[in-house]
Amino acid sequence: MAEKMTNYMACAIAEGFCGYDPTEEQQKEAWQxxxxxxxxxxxxxWYGRSAAALIEAGICTPAKPNEEVTCTTYPEQ
Numbered sequence: 001m002a003e004k005m006t007n008y009m010a011c012a013i014a015e016g017f018c019g020y021d022p023t024e025e026q027q028k029e030a031w032q033x034x035x036x037x038x039x040x041x042x043x044x045x046w047y048g049r050s051a052a053a054l055i056e057a058g059i060c061t062p063a064k065p066n067e068e069v070t071c072t073t074y075p076e077q
Contacts, residue, residue: 014030
């Protein structure tokens with residue numbers, strides 16, 4: 001069963017203070033979560049600029065409306 005990503009965990013992974021070394025897949029999932037929830041557009045500017053760059057590079061995709069957001073790769077704390 002997939003663990004639900006939280007706002008805190010997504011930010012912790014994105015900023016690098018999550019307490020472990022996240023994989024590229026975990027980093028991508030965290031950023032996709034921030035994009036899907038719209039949180040990246042409401043936080044400090046670095047989040048929005050980084051999210052836009054990830055979308056432009058094809059690493060992440062724009063948010064899809066009404067999609068449940070889950071994360072399958074971060075370890076239980």
